[in-house]
Amino acid sequence: MRRSLSLLLLVVVLPAVHAAPAEAIPSGLEFGHEDWTLACDNTRTCRAAGYQRDDGDSEPVSILLTRPGGPGQRVSAELMLGQYEETTLPKQLQLQINDATPAPLQYDADAGTATLSEAQVSTLLASLTRISRIVLIAEDGRRWTVSDRGASAVLLKMDEFQGRLGTPGALVRKGTRAEATVLPALPVPVVTVVKATPTRPADAALATSTALRAALAAATSADDCAALHPDDSMFADEGPQQITVQRLSANKLLVSQNCWRAAYNTGDGYWVVNDHAPYHPTLVTASAADGDVRSIEQAHKGRGLGDCWYTASWVWNGTRFVKTAEASSGLCRLVAAGGAWQMPTLVSEVKDAP
Incomplete structure (x- = not known):
């Protein structure tokens, strides 16, 4: 009965309701696989978070991808360096995806967080659908690696929930189905x-x-x-x-x-x-x-x-x-x-x- 958040793999699919009273609108969806987890709410906004490998040797880090529901919506991305334990956060931070040249991030050194540019988000999403290496590099040489294990499954589930499968805007299974057929965003009750x-x-x-x-x-x-x-x-x-x-x-x-x-x-x-x-x-x-x-x-x-x-x-x-x-x-x-x-x-x- 007592829920362990690390094991929440429950999938609850939101029906396509548009005029239901607030009391009748259920929760959205929770799904997880390997080092990635997904939460989609009742407005059809989805958030996917990836972490370091759970091996005890990797430095804690997480990337959050957010995509509102509805046609034509972009994915935004932000990250957080591990700071549960006392640590000295870097003054500068770069992102390296696979063998590409490391690129500077819009980084807040006080908070240990960063926002990815549209170009960085596009590169990241393309990489996550296959084997990839995502590394954050500090000016002093420290590195944080975000695991790609489970990312494809989570992004596919996000596409499915938002009704994007087979459309040009899908993250995993792109197709030619019109973008206008994507499920609309739902209002906040x-x-x-x-x-x-x-x-x-x-x-x-x-x-x-x-x-x-x-x-x-x-x-x-x-x-x-x-x-x-x-x-x-x-x-x-x-x-x-x-x-x-x-x-x-x-x-x-x-x-x-x-x-x-x-x-x-x-x-x-x-x-x-x-x-x-x-x-x-x-x-x-x-x-x-x-x-x-x-x-x-x-x-x-x-x-x-x-x-x-x-x-x-x-x-x-x-x-x-x-x-x-x-x-x-x-x-x-x-x-x-x-x-x-x-x-x-x-x-x-x-x-x-x-």
């Missing part, structure tokens, strides 16, 4: 978050209700919330976990409690329930890290080193909690604390109700 009704004194009394706790346990599996089923879990000697109750509306409450603990993550459960029996709990998530009465946040490390994360968010729209964001920070490769990139599969615009 707008989700309106509404104010919650003030919690009443009687609501807090439900925190000790055995009937409410029983309803939560009946509606939630031990895999999702071990603390609700303590007999066979780490919570066996702790007794019931504290329940927090907050009012959402005239007849709905938000209840929460700790659900599970792992080596470097914890998860809280959040449910929407009726304010009186029968409670009919609806689980929002059993893996939250934080939340208030209008929003719930999830944030988990992919591993204890904290160089890769998974995040998600939900907001209350007056009827239900709607997932508004979902993202990872890429592979666990010690590029940066918190991960090198933000790679969403779900994006939205959240607005307060007037």
Whole structure:
């Protein structure tokens, strides 16, 4: 159940919807192969990240390719040198692809990041579809090598998701199909978050209700919330976990409690329930890290080193909690604390109700 970001190879294909409400628009796609990973969001923007070989001997580095959805869209590229551990970043940086002459990059020495020119992006993309050597060279001779393993598979999946296969703009399988046939970009869905009704004194009394706790346990599996089923879990000697109750509306409450603990993550459960029996709990998530009465946040490390994360968010729209964001920070490769990139599969615009 607990997700390791370095192993996220799940593929979820976004259907061609155009007028669906925000609540009905699913996440996009996640895919990975070897040293490359891909995340495409619900607007059909795709981001592919490549890293050094995972052999323990290569210097940490990552390149991010971004391409919006829709016909005629170009790929942009940026890179980040490894800086998870204390290091002296170079003052200048050059890019060498295969045996070409190294070319200077638009490099930010303070951040250890660079942006590739259009010409450099074109050369890089042409190289990644076959065996290639991508090296960053510092003025003092230090080198960082980006692996090409998995790049072709990831770029092919990007083309497939964006509907570019067989078109002149495809990255891998180019063809003569008209560019106008590429799937259009989708709009960013707008989700309106509404104010919650003030919690009443009687609501807090439900925190000790055995009937409410029983309803939560009946509606939630031990895999999702071990603390609700303590007999066979780490919570066996702790007794019931504290329940927090907050009012959402005239007849709905938000209840929460700790659900599970792992080596470097914890998860809280959040449910929407009726304010009186029968409670009919609806689980929002059993893996939250934080939340208030209008929003719930999830944030988990992919591993204890904290160089890769998974995040998600939900907001209350007056009827239900709607997932508004979902993202990872890429592979666990010690590029940066918190991960090198933000790679969403779900994006939205959240607005307060007037």
